[in-house]
Amino acid sequence: MSAINSIDLNQLSNDIKAWGHALGFQHVGISDIDLSQHEQHLVKWLENGYHGTMAYMATHGLMRARPAELVPGTLRVISVRMDYLPPDASFAKHLNDPNMGYISRYALGRDYHKVIRKKLKQLGEKISARLEGTAYRPFVDSAPVLEHAIAEKAGIGWTGKHTLTLSKEAGSWFFLGELFINLPLPTDTPVEAECGSCNACITICPTDAIVAPYQVDAKRCVSYLTIEYDGEIPEELRTLMGNRIYGCDDCQLICPWNRYSSVTTEPDFHPRDKLHGQSLLTLFSWTEEEFLKYTEGSAIRRIGYAKWKRNIAIALGNSPYSSKTLDALSESLGKVDQNVDVHIKWAMEQQAQKSIASTSENRKHQRLVRTVQKGLPRDA
Incomplete structure (x- = not known):
């Protein structure tokens, strides 16, 4: 030159x-x-x-x-x-x-x-x-x-x-x-x-x-797991991911x-x-067509619909118990692929466990209320 x-x-x-x-x-x-x-x-x-x-x-x-x-x-x-x-x-x-x-x-x-x-x-x-x-x-x-x-x-x-x-x-x-x-x-x-x-x-x-310091194991990184990784996310990491989709x-x-x-x-x-x-339920409810429409021109689109559903399913499993959440998860079974179903089933198990715990706590609370009421004066 x-x-x-x-x-x-x-x-x-x-x-x-x-x-x-x-x-x-x-x-x-x-x-x-x-x-x-x-x-x-x-x-x-x-x-x-x-x-x-x-x-x-x-x-x-x-x-x-x-x-x-x-x-x-x-x-x-x-x-x-x-x-x-x-x-x-x-x-x-x-x-x-x-x-x-x-x-x-x-x-x-x-x-x-x-x-x-x-x-x-x-x-x-x-x-x-x-x-x-x-x-x-x-x-x-x-x-x-x-x-x-x-x-x-x-x-x-x-x-x-x-x-x-x-x-x-x-x-x-x-x-x-x-x-x-x-x-x-x-x-x-x-x-x-x-x-x-x-x-x-x-x-x-x-x-x-x-x-x-200065060393990241991508296999544990939430960014890698939710964006780069296509497979089944280890169970011990799912609860740690919280609502990060x-x-x-x-x-x-x-x-x-x-x-x-x-x-x-x-x-x-x-x-x-x-x-x-x-909300997680709103994002989870998207059809593939809606996913493609709403992520057009976005970096998110490259992960594809299956990983999108997988990631949100995990977050729903980490969310508080809700019958709407359990219904949404159940209705999505068999709609995408087997890998997504694995995570949906896990999320359903998490929701079911929270439901049992919630019911148990509610029963304990009701028993406590009844016990307290029995000891109260009639005009209390």
Whole structure:
């Protein structure tokens, strides 16, 4: 690329960041492609089987830490941050209501893959228009890319003990995206890690999925179980999932750095009424056609109707006893597939046990009332 010799790369770097901000990214950083320091951690994570059934993680192996193998000719990676915290998150209200379906806040609006990829492509076009011969390729959580390691090197933030990227200015309520590019742009300086001795995210995890600082066993993670995993969720984990039907935000909710988070400026990430604050019974009642309609353009759609029903069935099993719940579960048996039925039957057993316990408590209460009444004066 002879044109590189005639351009000020420092100025181009500044322009790229300005263009990125204009497109709606809150932070744009640039890193080199040397991720060798992360290779051993990746290898150990895979050897421990922490990737669960995500076979593609092992298939691509160390390519994740070698950008130039993924896209030959890559010299730099432009890393971007886009905030997604919705204006009406209602975290506590929804998590504390066992009859309500809790959906991870990143998935309440439009699919972030589509939103960010489009903007990254526009950024690449602007760079290409400025410098002929520029080659670029955008990625948004869709290829073997170590996005958190790249964000770390690009100065976006540091990797927290929950393995998410953290920023002093924005906490962790943001998406990451990458633009692989063949230009030797000046790189940004990484920021220092600021987790210190805090282990709040490890302590709060409902399923103990953060097995050690900076290590997550996906097989126990609610996000993995409700989104990536197709099979039968282990019984010992079902009760721990509570009313979380798609993803989990607990490790972010407890993080002290998230007090500095800002509400998103991107309307596409605002919650959809059909998904936000709905009862479990309402969501469970959706037909497949309704599921596809209400999740059109949403990241949720990719899990499919069967996993949607499976996840909600577990949450219904964890909800307080209700004859309506038991009826809804019973009526759904045999309507989707065998795996869903396994979880529906489990939920029905949980509801039945709660019904017996409730009846027993009611009888004990009635006996106590009668005993007290017998000892009262006639005119009491």
